[in-house]
Amino acid sequence: MLTNHFCHWPKRVPFKLTVPGTTLYDNLAVSTRRYPNKAAIHYYGATLTYRQLKEQVDHVAGYLRHVCQVKREDRVILYMQNSPQYVIAFHAILRAGGVVVPVNPMNLTDELAFYLEDSRASIAIVGQELYPRIAPLHIAGSLAHVLCAAYSDYLPASSVYELPEEVKASAQREFTSPVALWRQVLAQKVEPGPEIGATDDLAVLPYTSGTTGRPKGCMHTHCTVQANVLGAVHWFGATADGVILTTLPLFHVTGMVHSMLISVYTGATMVIMTRWNREVAAQLIERLECTHWTNIATMVIDFLGNPNLGQFNLSSLAVIGGGGATLPEAVGEQLLKRTGLRYVEGYGLSETISQTHFNPPDRPKMQCMGVPSFNVDARVIDPETMRECGPHEEGEVIVHGPQVFLGYWQRPDENQKAFIELDGKRFFRTGDIARYDDEGYFFMVDRVKRMINASGFKVWPTEVEALLYGHPAIEQACVIGIPDERRGETVKAFIVLKRDSSSSVTAEGIMEWAKDHMAVYKCPRVIEFVERLPVSGSGKVLWRVLQEQEQAKRLRT
Known part of the structure; x- marks a missing residue:
């Protein structure tokens, strides 16, 4: 188990936490007894x-x-x-x-x-x-x-x-x-x-997508969720006097834990926005004196791009952080100049109900996953040999901790592949490639195989391909991620049309069709019609070839 990061642990915060043996509902019951007349929610006034x-x-x-x-x-x-x-x-x-x-x-x-x-x-x-x-x-x-x-x-x-x-x-x-x-x-x-x-009953079943693209339910008990609620509370010094700007979607594990559940646990106040609006966010921060704001990089970029931002008093903010997509260093520096606060990034997955790693609030590193959270044993292994890697070596991140899910709902085969045994502990294989430095801070190197990160949303090409095959004119489809200045990455589809449809189908028409059949963040934003897709000897589409060709094309331009 790595311990180098303990040298940079927040002061007066223990290395380990005991998870409460109570339910998430009990958190609400306790806070209500303590603060019956205190504002739990502010909603547009x-x-x-x-x-x-x-x-x-x-x-x-x-x-x-x-x-x-x-x-x-x-x-x-x-x-x-x-x-x-x-x-x-x-x-x-x-x-x-x-x-x-x-x-x-x-x-x-x-x-x-x-x-x-x-x-x-x-x-x-x-x-x-x-x-x-x-x-x-x-x-x-x-x-x-x-x-x-x-x-x-x-x-x-x-x-x-x-x-x-x-x-x-x-x-x-x-x-x-x-x-x-x-x-x-x-x-x-x-x-x-x-x-x-x-406490050991199932509480939440958030869905994620695996490398096959088929969504999978992550089985979380009250206990696994409580582990991260308690961890977030102690890491950021959350109290009943906190005022939490709630802009991340609550269906997502980060918004669920860091905006809603820590507020209920501490008796803090949630300031809820149904839809993101940078002007309204600034107004709420000033008028309600918001103290904590967990977000994603695209929100911060948009927020700082508001030409009216200088008119607002943002001095109440004590903690700004998030995850899902790395915040560009230049944006982090701009945020520091505007608010006096360093952006505190974290790393986690639906399988871990948000964080397994945090950046220490008083010593964060930019574009960094952070250090392992309370009670978390995080390591890096060679994904082929299972050999444990040392500092600066790239490999797959594996995690053992109280927030790790029980397994995938009704997916026994997937569960066998998702976990490994090491030193007598059950570790979850994240599939993410990372390295850690001499101080125990982890840094993401690459995302798991084909996953596309569009504005913090995970898009799995196989799922998009499966939906595209529902279009009557599409014979074959292969989806990859391409760089996008605003979204980080966006979705591109290579499409082979059926012969009798090739003259009447347009890229715009397919994109409009996609909007009726999948969430908008999954919809292809770029479509390229091709005569054929590269395939292996066994008939599998070689998506990596298309990805490499796209990268080479962009380097030439």
């Missing part, structure tokens, strides 16, 4: 106290348990944007004994069908603007119950902030099939009964 938050969580949980018949470890789809209802629904599912299946609100009907089938969920809590996407599955009988929420239910009578269209929209009353309206559910005030959750 409206406030929800901890007492109000817990009451609404309990009533939604009662509805789920007694009306929807949620039983212990039943999966429930949570498909909505950042909002008070997201926080309420997340904790209500847990209070009812269920498992939260957080789904990216950018996903469309075809993608939703897979999550429903794979997780075996029969209940969904949905933002009303997203209901049309899930309606075909509801009508077809894949869903027994749908609870629909309008974000405007939580707005003040008037707001001084620019509001997203989906937030301003009034609550609908008619849908294509029977749904339970959020306000009607709360009005029933169904009591949930005794708490049935336990």
Whole structure:
């Protein structure tokens, strides 16, 4: 186990932490007893106290348990944007004994069908603007119950902030099939009964994609999630007086842990934005004196690009950091000049419910994964021989720690490949190539095989290819990532058209078609029509050849 990084550990912070033997819902119950009248959520000028938050969580949980018949470890789809209802629904599912299946609100009907089938969920809590996407599955009988929420239910009578269209929209009353309206559910005030959750029960099933491109559910218990909640609280010195600017999507493990769950654990206040808006973010920081902001690089770049930024007082900010994509060093220096704060990067995966590595807040390194977190044994190995590598040697990162998931949902074959035994410990193979320096700081070298990182979103080419094959004119498709100044990387598709379609199909037409069949961040932004794709002797498409040709082409230009 590496220990060099302990020399640079934050002062007065222990090297190890004991994970609480309680549930995530219990964090809310404790904070409510401690701070009943304190603001739990600010939402575009409206406030929800901890007492109000817990009451609404309990009533939604009662509805789920007694009306929807949620039983212990039943999966429930949570498909909505950042909002008070997201926080309420997340904790209500847990209070009812269920498992939260957080789904990216950018996903469309075809993608939703897979999550429903794979997780075996029969209940969904949905933002009303997203209901049309899930309606075909509801009508077809894949869903027994749908609870629909309008974000405007939580707005003040008037707001001084620019509001997203989906937030301003009034609550609908008619849908294509029977749904339970959020306000009607709360009005029933169904009591949930005794708490049935336990620390080793499944709590969250976030989906990630493997090297095959097939999404996989990561099985996390209350205990694995609590490990990272507690770790984040202690690492950043979070307290009940924190005011957390919540801009990262809460379906994502980083936003879930660092914006929502540490706030609930400490009794801090979440300042929730449904959609990113750099002007509104600056207004909220100044007016509400936000102290913590976890984000991604693209948000920071956009935030600093605001010509009006100099008009705002940002002095309340104490910690700014994030992950998902490396922040360019020049941007980090610009942030330091503007706020006096170094950007604190971290590294983690859905399989580890966010961080396994943190940069020490008082000694961060730029474009760096950080050092192993509390109780984490992180090493670098040769992915072929399994030999453990030393400082400055490149290899695959493997991690052992309390936040590592139990395994992939219903994927026994994938689980065998995902873990290895070393020194009597079970390590998760991240698939990411990195190295560490003499001080124990880890640095990313390359991402796992084919994964494309578009503005912090993971895009798996095989999944995009599978969806593209649904187009009637496409005979073959191969997807790679190419550099993009704004997104870091973007999606390019090489396409072989069917002979009878080659004269009538355009790149623009395929890109428009893709928007109806996959989340927008997965859609190809560049399409190149080719006569044939390079293949191996066994008939496999040689995507690496296309990647290398693309890189060579860009070097020449």
